[in-house]
Amino acid sequence: xxxxxxxxVISNTDLSKCPTGNMPEYAFIGRSNVGKSSLINMLTNxxxxxxxxxxxxxxxxxxxxxxxxxxxxxxxPGYGYAKRGQKGQEQIKQIIENYILEREQMTNLFLLxxxxxxxxxxxxEFMEWLGENGIPFSIVFTKADKLKxxxxxxxxxxxxxxxxxxxxxxxxxxxxxxxxxxxxxEILKYIEDINKEINS
Ligand code: GTP
Ligand code: MG
Numbered sequence: 001x002x003x004x005x006x007x008x009v010i011s012n013t014d015l016s017k018c019p020t021g022n023m024p025e026y027a028f029i030g031r032s033n034v035g036k037s038s039l040i041n042m043l044t045n046x047x048x049x050x051x052x053x054x055x056x057x058x059x060x061x062x063x064x065x066x067x068x069x070x071x072x073x074x075x076x077p078g079y080g081y082a083k084r085g086q087k088g089q090e091q092i093k094q095i096i097e098n099y100i101l102e103r104e105q106m107t108n109l110f111l112l113x114x115x116x117x118x119x120x121x122x123x124x125e126f127m128e129w130l131g132e133n134g135i136p137f138s139i140v141f142t143k144a145d146k147l148k149x150x151x152x153x154x155x156x157x158x159x160x161x162x163x164x165x166x167x168x169x170x171x172x173x174x175x176x177x178x179x180x181x182x183x184x185x186e187i188l189k190y191i192e193d194i195n196k197e198i199n200s
Contacts, residue, residue, distance in 0.1 A: 001188045001189065001191065001192040003043070003044050003045055003067060003068065003188075004068050005066075005067070005068055005069060006044035006045075006046050006049055006065055006066070006067050006068075006073075007065065007066050008049065008063070008064075008065055009064040009065065009066050009072075010063075010064050011061040011062065011063045011064075012061055012062060013061055013062065013095050015062075015098060015099060015102055015103060018062060018064060018099075018103065019064055019066075019072065021105075022105060023066075023070060023071050023072060023105065024071045024072070024105060024107040024194070024195060024198055025064070025071065025072035025073070025074050025103070025105045025106050025107060026071070026072070026073055026074065026106075026107060026108050026109075026110065026191055027073075027074035027075075027076055027099070027100075027103075027106055027108075027109050027110070028040060028073070028074065028075055028076060028109075028110045028112060028140075029076050029078075029079070029096065029100070029109055029110070029111055029112065029126075030078060030079075030111055030112030030113060030123070030142075031056075031078050031079060031080045031081075031112075031114070031120070031122065031123065032056035032057050032058075032077075032078030032079070032080060032081035033055075033056035033057075033078065033081075034078060034112040034113065034114050034142055034143075035112060035114075035142040035143055035176075035178055036050075036059065036075055036076065036078065036112055037050035037051060037052040037058065037059055037075050038050075038052045038142075038178035039110075039112065039140065039142065039176060039178055040065065040073050040075050041178065042176070042177075042178040042181055042184060043073065043184060043187060043188060044065065044067065044073070049065060050063060050065070050075045056078065056081045056083075057077075057078070057081045057083065057084055059075055059076065059077045059078065060077050060092070061077065061095075062074060062075075062076060062077075062095065062099055063075040063076075070195070071191070071195055072105070074099075074106070076095075076096055076099065077092045077095060077096065078092075079092060079093060079096060079122065079126065080122045100130075100133075100135055101133060101135075107136070107194055107198070108136050108137065108138060108191075108194060109130070109135055109136065109137040109138075110137070110138055110139075110140050110174075110187075111123070111126070111127065111130070111137050111138070111139050111140070111171075112139075112140045112141075112142050113139055113140070113141050113142065113159065114141075114142055114143055115141035115142060115143055115144050115146075115147060115152060115155055115156060115175065116143060116146055116147060116155065118158075118159075119159055119162045119163075124162075124166065127163075127166070127167075128166070131167070137171055138171050138172040138173060138174065138190070139171055139172070139173040139174070140173070140174045140175075140176050140183065140187070141155075141156055141159070141173065141174070141175045141176065142176050142177070142178070143177060143178075143179075144175050144176060144177040144180075144182050144183070145177040145179040145180050145182070152175070156173075156175065160173070172190065174186050174187050174190070
């Protein structure tokens with residue numbers, strides 16, 4: 001799919017101020033610093049569209065980006081950033097959970113996982129929570145450029161193996177790099193197919 005336009009629309013913590021209407025939206029979630037904002041910039045080919053940072057905790061709000069005047073990408077704050085403190089983390093958790101549970105336009109959630117790491121308890125628990133609440137999601141293994149291809153494959157296989165202990169059926173998954181643009185075509189095709197299905 002060609003990205004003809006990508007515009008920032010609004011940032012807020014309040015669901016009632018998110019864009020109205022029924023255009024489908026695709027949101028990005030995962031631990032702080034996993035690469036959510038960078039992935040949005042990579043997919044849209046707009047370097048500074050979503051704000052990124054080398055230090056975790058950059059995105060604090062729900063950010064809507066309108067794509068091709070037809071659907072939204074949504075950048076969410078990351079979870080699990082300890083330096084935010086208990087109270088700060090709880091606030092972010094509320095924003096995230098509220099959005100995921102209440103936002104009817106949310107068509108698919110991309111859960112980002114750092115491809116270099118072993119399965120983390122916080123991510124597995126988050127997936128379990130998604131499952132319990134019937135939230136459609138897919139996985140994106142990020143920062144693929146940081147591993148050699150053999151290691152990358154074995155990391156991902158190990159991750160999927162671990163998931164199989166918890167899940168009867170695995171969610172769709174993608175491998176991405178915001179550096180070398182790995183995964184861009186696959187993720188955009190996936191979104192395009194869902195959009196077509198919705199419109200048919
Ligand atoms: P929060 O908003 O804090 O939750 O973080 P985020 O998940 O939005 O992460 P962000 O996109 O801001 O990226 C965090 C850091 O990882 C930045 O320094 C990025 O340059 C780097 N990064 C993100 N994606 C990739 C990638 O695919 N490859 C490499 N090498 N670095 C990446
Ligand atoms: Mg971010």
